[in-house]
Amino acid sequence: MKMKDGFLWGGATAANQFEGGWNKGGKGPSSADMMTGGTHTSPRRITPILEEDTYYPSHEAIDFYGHYKEDIKMFGEMGFKTFRLSIAWSRIFPKGYELEPNEEGLKFYDNVFDELRKNNIEPLVTISHYETPFGLTQKYNGWASREVIECYVRYCDVIFKRYKNKVKYWLTFNEINILTIPFGAFLGGGIIADDKENTNQLRFQALHHQFIASARAVKLGHKINPNFKIGCMIAYMCSYPNTCNPDDILLAQKKDQISNMLCGDVQVRGCYPCFAKRFFEENGIRIVMEDGDQKILKDGIVDFYSFSYYMSTVVSADQNLEIAKGNLLNEVKNPYLETSDWGWQIDPKGLRWSLNNIYDRYQIPLMVVENGFGAVDTVKEDGSINDDYRINYLKNHIIQMEEAVKDGVNLMGYTMWGCIDLVSAGTGEMKKRYGFIYVDKDNDGKGTLKRIKKDSFEWYKNVIETNGEVALNITDKK
Numbered sequence: 001m002k003m004k005d006g007f008l009w010g011g012a013t014a015a016n017q018f019e020g021g022w023n024k025g026g027k028g029p030s031s032a033d034m035m036t037g038g039t040h041t042s043p044r045r046i047t048p049i050l051e052e053d054t055y056y057p058s059h060e061a062i063d064f065y066g067h068y069k070e071d072i073k074m075f076g077e078m079g080f081k082t083f084r085l086s087i088a089w090s091r092i093f094p095k096g097y098e099l100e101p102n103e104e105g106l107k108f109y110d111n112v113f114d115e116l117r118k119n120n121i122e123p124l125v126t127i128s129h130y131e132t133p134f135g136l137t138q139k140y141n142g143w144a145s146r147e148v149i150e151c152y153v154r155y156c157d158v159i160f161k162r163y164k165n166k167v168k169y170w171l172t173f174n175e176i177n178i179l180t181i182p183f184g185a186f187l188g189g190g191i192i193a194d195d196k197e198n199t200n201q202l203r204f205q206a207l208h209h210q211f212i213a214s215a216r217a218v219k220l221g222h223k224i225n226p227n228f229k230i231g232c233m234i235a236y237m238c239s240y241p242n243t244c245n246p247d248d249i250l251l252a253q254k255k256d257q258i259s260n261m262l263c264g265d266v267q268v269r270g271c272y273p274c275f276a277k278r279f280f281e282e283n284g285i286r287i288v289m290e291d292g293d294q295k296i297l298k299d300g301i302v303d304f305y306s307f308s309y310y311m312s313t314v315v316s317a318d319q320n321l322e323i324a325k326g327n328l329l330n331e332v333k334n335p336y337l338e339t340s341d342w343g344w345q346i347d348p349k350g351l352r353w354s355l356n357n358i359y360d361r362y363q364i365p366l367m368v369v370e371n372g373f374g375a376v377d378t379v380k381e382d383g384s385i386n387d388d389y390r391i392n393y394l395k396n397h398i399i400q401m402e403e404a405v406k407d408g409v410n411l412m413g414y415t416m417w418g419c420i421d422l423v424s425a426g427t428g429e430m431k432k433r434y435g436f437i438y439v440d441k442d443n444d445g446k447g448t449l450k451r452i453k454k455d456s457f458e459w460y461k462n463v464i465e466t467n468g469e470v471a472l473n474i475t476d477k478k
């Protein structure tokens with residue numbers, strides 16, 4: 001099985017997790033810059049003021065800011081057709097609400113895009129990836145306020161015009177549906193709210209603001225360059241019913257509707273779905289809309305649907321069952337699946353199911369923009385890193401992706417998450433590594449930042465070279 005010509009193979013990252021240079025070149029702090037490190041068992045903290053002697057992993061991250069040429073060269077060596085990165089909004093507008101952009105920040109991305117072009121790599125840019133300028137949190141409590149829409153649109157106007165001839169593929173918001181869960185308030189919305197304040201009302205209103213911002217960005221982008229392809233990005237939560245008990249079936253359906261489809265429908269179809277009304281009523285949510293909002297949503301539908309997929313989950317109406325611990329969702333354990341060291345249930349077939357489910361509903365091109373395996377890697381004495389477990393994970397997911405294409409799904413591309421080791425968004429660790437490229441840095445921020453190819457580097461190179469003939473694995477090769 002091969003993918004169609006022009007299939008966009010590549011890797012994905014986000015500025016706050018790999019770029020570093022958090023206060024260099026005029027950059028202001030982002031929400032991510034206010035988050036401490038953490039571990040699997042001790043969660044990251046949000047500090048409204050930077051604390052002395054506290055480690056903030058995004059501040060240096062893996063210093064792509066200082067290593068971009070070297071890193072892009074390695075992506076080029078792997079044969080990447082595309083590279084997903086985000087623009088750090090606060091590098092362009094340090095506080096988020098200024099009227100004029102920061103030229104030094106714009107220049108940095110000029111350099112990055114030029115370097116990508118030199119290596120024949122098409123950039124895929126996330127406009128906002130969990131890194132709202134912290135100035136917007138301080139002034140407006142982030143996306144809780146409608147005012148932030150104007151700031152976002154101004155930022156889009158600047159980057160769309162500046163990179164008009166350098167970037168074709170854009171994503172308006174990373175995992176926009178993260179705002180449907182409490183964990184997403186700060187991460188996705190730059191909103192500071194304690195447990196009592198972190199209500200559905202707050203988050204779904206903020207989500208509405210992002211929908212409007214996204215729709216306006218799509219319309220604006222198409223006006224600036226009609227060839228732009230602008231997509232949505234959803235954290236796809238594939239939820240199976242635990243049993244054939246109709247209560248479980250209905251629960252899984254509800255979960256799919258609220259977690260996945262609500263955002264997909266607004267961004268792809270341009271209106272809230274029919275099931276939203278009852279959900280809002282039953283959960284005390286009243287979306288404040290302005291005149292014209294519905295038209296804005298209709299006029300700003302996306303060109304393609306992109307999503308992240310790491311695992312599947314199981315839901316049950318029975319509250320007494322054993323919970324499977326992942327970093328976002330606490331749902332029921334699936335006895336048929338193995339889990340990663342971080343408790344994520346590994347389910348390649350769930351990717352095939354998801355691709356079919358999404359494509360059946362929307363019938364527009366899809367792209368898997370995040371998928372990968374977070375694991376502890378060990379550098380052997382000879383300097384090599386054997387990561388067969390990662391190869392297996394990726395291979396099995398790519399096989400299922402290819403099955404979905406055989407099923408009839410129109411798939412544009414695949415960007416593996418964290419193609420170079422980076423800071424974990426959920427836990428703030430470096431120890432949870434995803435990359436084909438190892439970066440010498442630990443959870444406390446110590447290390448030389450040296451880049452080392454893992455075994456999966458050559459393997460993925462082969463996948464791209466053969467356009468998806470993934471049967472070859474590392475053990476076949478030896």
Ligand code: BG6
Pocket residue numbers: 014017130174175235308327370374417423424425426427432
């Ligand atoms: C996605 C995010 O949810 O999952 C990424 O878009 C994140 O930013 C990725 O890094 C993996 O999660 P984690 O917690 O392992 O970094």
